[in-house]
Amino acid sequence: MKTTLRAIFLGLLLASPAAGQSPSSPELRQRIIRVPQLDAVKLLTTEASSDANIVETLTRWLADGRAQVVSDVTTAVNLQRAVIVSDGRRIWLPSEKDQDFDRLFLVPTNSDEELIGMNLTVELPTQGDVLSPTPTEARWFLSHTELDPLLVKWPASWLEGKDGIHGWMEWYDTFRQTLGTELMLRPGTEAVVGVFPAVTHAWPTTENAPPAYLDLAVAGLEIESPAGFAPPKPKARAESQGIMEDLNDRLIFTGILISSYQALQTLASRPKVPDEKIFATLLQDLQEGRGGLRFCLGSACRPGQRIRQESGRDHEYPTEMPSIPSAWDQRLVGTSVDIDPAQQGVLGLVLEHHIAPPRRQEWRLGVNEPELQMWEPAFRRLKLNSYPIVPVGACRLIGAMKVPSVMAGAGLKGDETLLVFAHHQGPKPQPDSLSDAPADPFAPNSNGAGSEPVPDSLELELQVFEVPVDEAAKWQTAPQGQWAEPDTKRFEAMMKKVKMETARLVAQGMLLTRSEQSCLISLEEERMTATEFDPATDAAPHRTRPTALDQIHTGTLFEVESLVAPKGNGVADRVELKYEVRHSTALPEEPTLEMILKSAGKDGEGPYDEAVRFESSWQGQTKLKPGEPMCLGAKPVAGEKGPKKVLVAFITARVVENAQ
Amino acid sequence: MPLRRLLLLLCLSIAGGPTVAAPPKEQTVTLTLVAVPEAVWTKQMGTQRLPAVTLLRVLKKIVSDQQLSPAVEVRAVLKGTDSHTETAGKTVTFAKGWKSPESGATHLKPEQEESRLVGTELNIRAMEEPEPNSPQSFEVVLKHVFAEPKTHPVNYGAAAVTDEERLKLSGHYPIFDQLDWSGIATLTGSTPTLLVNTLRQGDRGKGDGAPATRCLIFLQIDAASTK
Numbered sequence: 001m002k003t004t005l006r007a008i009f010l011g012l013l014l015a016s017p018a019a020g021q022s023p024s025s026p027e028l029r030q031r032i033i034r035v036p037q038l039d040a041v042k043l044l045t046t047e048a049s050s051d052a053n054i055v056e057t058l059t060r061w062l063a064d065g066r067a068q069v070v071s072d073v074t075t076a077v078n079l080q081r082a083v084i085v086s087d088g089r090r091i092w093l094p095s096e097k098d099q100d101f102d103r104l105f106l107v108p109t110n111s112d113e114e115l116i117g118m119n120l121t122v123e124l125p126t127q128g129d130v131l132s133p134t135p136t137e138a139r140w141f142l143s144h145t146e147l148d149p150l151l152v153k154w155p156a157s158w159l160e161g162k163d164g165i166h167g168w169m170e171w172y173d174t175f176r177q178t179l180g181t182e183l184m185l186r187p188g189t190e191a192v193v194g195v196f197p198a199v200t201h202a203w204p205t206t207e208n209a210p211p212a213y214l215d216l217a218v219a220g221l222e223i224e225s226p227a228g229f230a231p232p233k234p235k236a237r238a239e240s241q242g243i244m245e246d247l248n249d250r251l252i253f254t255g256i257l258i259s260s261y262q263a264l265q266t267l268a269s270r271p272k273v274p275d276e277k278i279f280a281t282l283l284q285d286l287q288e289g290r291g292g293l294r295f296c297l298g299s300a301c302r303p304g305q306r307i308r309q310e311s312g313r314d315h316e317y318p319t320e321m322p323s324i325p326s327a328w329d330q331r332l333v334g335t336s337v338d339i340d341p342a343q344q345g346v347l348g349l350v351l352e353h354h355i356a357p358p359r360r361q362e363w364r365l366g367v368n369e370p371e372l373q374m375w376e377p378a379f380r381r382l383k384l385n386s387y388p389i390v391p392v393g394a395c396r397l398i399g400a401m402k403v404p405s406v407m408a409g410a411g412l413k414g415d416e417t418l419l420v421f422a423h424h425q426g427p428k429p430q431p432d433s434l435s436d437a438p439a440d441p442f443a444p445n446s447n448g449a450g451s452e453p454v455p456d457s458l459e460l461e462l463q464v465f466e467v468p469v470d471e472a473a474k475w476q477t478a479p480q481g482q483w484a485e486p487d488t489k490r491f492e493a494m495m496k497k498v499k500m501e502t503a504r505l506v507a508q509g510m511l512l513t514r515s516e517q518s519c520l521i522s523l524e525e526e527r528m529t530a531t532e533f534d535p536a537t538d539a540a541p542h543r544t545r546p547t548a549l550d551q552i553h554t555g556t557l558f559e560v561e562s563l564v565a566p567k568g569n570g571v572a573d574r575v576e577l578k579y580e581v582r583h584s585t586a587l588p589e590e591p592t593l594e595m596i597l598k599s600a601g602k603d604g605e606g607p608y609d610e611a612v613r614f615e616s617s618w619q620g621q622t623k624l625k626p627g628e629p630m631c632l633g634a635k636p637v638a639g640e641k642g643p644k645k646v647l648v649a650f651i652t653a654r655v656v657e658n659a660q
Numbered sequence: 661m662p663l664r665r666l667l668l669l670l671c672l673s674i675a676g677g678p679t680v681a682a683p684p685k686e687q688t689v690t691l692t693l694v695a696v697p698e699a700v701w702t703k704q705m706g707t708q709r710l711p712a713v714t715l716l717r718v719l720k721k722i723v724s725d726q727q728l729s730p731a732v733e734v735r736a737v738l739k740g741t742d743s744h745t746e747t748a749g750k751t752v753t754f755a756k757g758w759k760s761p762e763s764g765a766t767h768l769k770p771e772q773e774e775s776r777l778v779g780t781e782l783n784i785r786a787m788e789e790p791e792p793n794s795p796q797s798f799e800v801v802l803k804h805v806f807a808e809p810k811t812h813p814v815n816y817g818a819a820a821v822t823d824e825e826r827l828k829l830s831g832h833y834p835i836f837d838q839l840d841w842s843g844i845a846t847l848t849g850s851t852p853t854l855l856v857n858t859l860r861q862g863d864r865g866k867g868d869g870a871p872a873t874r875c876l877i878f879l880q881i882d883a884a885s886t887k
Contacts, residue, residue: 003866025845025853069859071859073857074854074856075855076853078844078846078853080844081799084841084842085842085856086836086840086841087839087858088860089835089837089838090837091812091833092756093814094833098759098760103819105761105816105818106815106816107760107816108757109758109832110772111756111773167818168818170814170835
């Protein structure tokens with residue numbers, strides 16, 4: 001009998017419904033809120049910039065009209081699979097064109113679909129079946145486009161026949177803001193996911209564009225609790241556990257353009273004046289109309305998770321047979337960051353910012369036939385590849401570069417310097433319950449507290465001066481590879497000459513990095529040069545067109561590979577590094593059409609005249625004493641006929657202690 | 661048969677012992693899409709967050725009171741855990757690419773064509789057999805195209821000089837106004853679940869006058885189909 005009852009009980013138990021009924025679908029909301037640029041930068045970079053404070057301020061600004069919502073999506077979410085929402089207009093654009101040369105018919109043979117709107121993909125990779133009121137990890141990918149594709153006309157010229165044929169080929173540029181990141185969300189609260197320059201006009205990096213805005217993506221997670229269940233309020237819980245309310249780190253990168261004279265004074269004032277104070281002063285200047293805020297972008301992040309963020313215009317340009325474009329490449333004219341935020345505030349950073357719209361390069365294709373021409377864009381951009389250490393709670397100047405005079409024009413003033421700052425905000429490391437316990441390696445925001453010390457940073461500076469050619473001997477240096485004595489006195493003498501206007505500062509750069517890493521900063525114009533041509537024909541001996549292009553970088557480049565780490569206590573004897581410095585004094589001189597036709601030879605094989613480049617460069621490996629400038633030597637400017645000046649470069653390395 | 665053996669068989673059958681497979685249960689799910697002007701949404705809703713069942717009721721009342729375009733409803737009858745696709749609307753075909761006109765001709769002939777449904781396509785699958793009063797998960801892939809596509813001209817006659825000539829030597833590509841959603845929706849009983857709520861900006865910045873709208877999509881199991 002007992003066996004029978006046991007069997008009945010077992011059967012009934014196995015047949016009962018599964019335990020743990022889930023609550024109704026949780027919802028996730030993302031808003032993109034547009035805010036005047038300076039207001040947003042001040043809000044994001046002040047001390048009281050927690051998610052809660054930012055959201056509260058945005059709510060107030062929405063109510064009084066200072067901010068506006070440009071996108072608002074709420075979606076059901078589920079732990080088992082990613083949710084994808086895609087909303088907007090799908091516009092078809094040509095992707096390939098056939099070429100009927102005789103009539104210059106360029107017929108679209110294929111096309112692709114572009115979304116003008118919002119695409120949001122969110123995954124909640126939390127274990128289990130039920131979303132609980134505790135913080136949840138979220139993988140976030142958003143792509144937002146507001147502007148319609150822009151029609152761009154490119155010259156198309158077919159050179160055969162007596163008259164040749166010329167027209168305009170239509171192609172399209174598109175615009176976008178994209179972000180891929182990973183963050184934590186606490187149900188019932190909102191967090192800032194990303195910050196982007198708003199893309200609201202044809203060239204996002206035009207200096208005199210309409211008033212600039214930032215778009216802040218803000219997200220929140222809501223769970224409907226089952227009846228009778230009241231989850232603890234987040235604030236009370238945070239207070240009871242002594243945990244800061246914000247769950248995520250936030251990295252914000254800002255680029256500010258100031259006069260080169262002010263930049264020289266600013267860099268000279270460091271480290272006595274901390275970077276936080278410098279930034280605050282520059283922000284005040286911006287509010288009073290001095291200087292220019294060129295970019296601000298950033299996102300929430302978790303240490304160890306990669307972030308990729310872009311904002312700008314995808315500019316398409318021809319690459320093959322560019323006189324009648326048949327293949328295209330694409331370049332984002334705007335701002336992009338690629339970050340690997342490791343522990344202890346070490347950032348693996350690749351940042352690119354187009355400081356001005358591309359200049360247009362033109363090639364004539366027929367003598368006395370001005371309508372036959374070819375165009376290519378010359379991109380003008382800052383590139384910063386580095387490993388700056390920016391501890392949580394800190395603001396750091398991570399890079400600076402004077403705008404080379406060769407890049408001035410077509411919307412870009414000369415004699416200005418771009419300073420790049422990084423702000424790293426986030427919760428302070430949680431205290432261990434035992435003072436000597438090792439840090440939890442699996443805690444998302446531990447920042448390594450209690451484990452290895454924060455490594456020291458290496459700050460590298462470059463100055464290039466122009467002096468009369470008869471002074472070249474004064475500025476030579478020891479042969480490469482040999483021990484170089486500090487050049488402090490010669491540097492001081494050079495600075496006096498600058499003050500007396502007998503020398504000119506033509507390039508200045510600065511980089512913050514971690515030792516034993518390669519890094520570079522460059523502000524350059526990427527120009528095309530033609531290297532091969534279609535030979536002229538008997539029927540049209542006065543025409544030719546480029547068939548192969550190469551790239552020439554014109555501007556200033558400062559690249560360093562630090563070979564030996566300074567000592568961890570902040571005192572280092574020597575910093576050993578490999579370096580490459582390049583500075584252009586004028587745009588390359590391309591051979592004229594007449595020169596090309598002449599150098600083609602009877603068979604049209606060339607060799608063709610090449611572009612003349614006006615630049616000086618220094619490469620080498622050296623050891624230098626931290627804090628003391630070293631002269632890299634005087635170099636004539638290549639390409640100049642009868643040089644009248646030489647360039648003299650100095651580099652300095654400093655070791656910067658990072659607080660624990 | 662001895663009583664002991666009979667009781668054991670009864671327990672095994674309740675616990676899922678060897679049985680004859682039951683036919684898959686049928687259930688009907690309804691997708692409802694409602695759109696209201698954003699100005700009306702902001703005025704009526706403010707910042708409050710309502711349960712989906714109340715929200716749907718309020719929206720239907722707004723649509724009725726203000727004589728707006730009626731909600732779009734699509735019903736799908738699901739059998740067990742089989743996938744089902746329900747469509748409502750009209751298919752349009754357009755050229756993705758053309759051939760170059762023959763010598764002497766200018767008119768384009770399509771070479772590649774593509775079709776798109778103007779309306780709603782709902783692909784849905786129950787992930788488990790329905791059980792009374794238990795939440796149920798559904799895989800959902802939804803595509804909704806709001807209206808007939810507009811078009812934009814793409815010139816192929818590069819040598820044409822005037823705008824009129826260039827327009828004459830153009831093909832036309834479509835522009836679809838579309839909302840897609842994919843993921844997993846959890847439904848309980850016949851209570852509606854909100855899938856998505858989105859602000860649609862209309863022809864923002866173009867000055868064409870198309871106002872912003874708020875579009876919401878709900879999914880629910882029909883009560884009658886669960887009995």
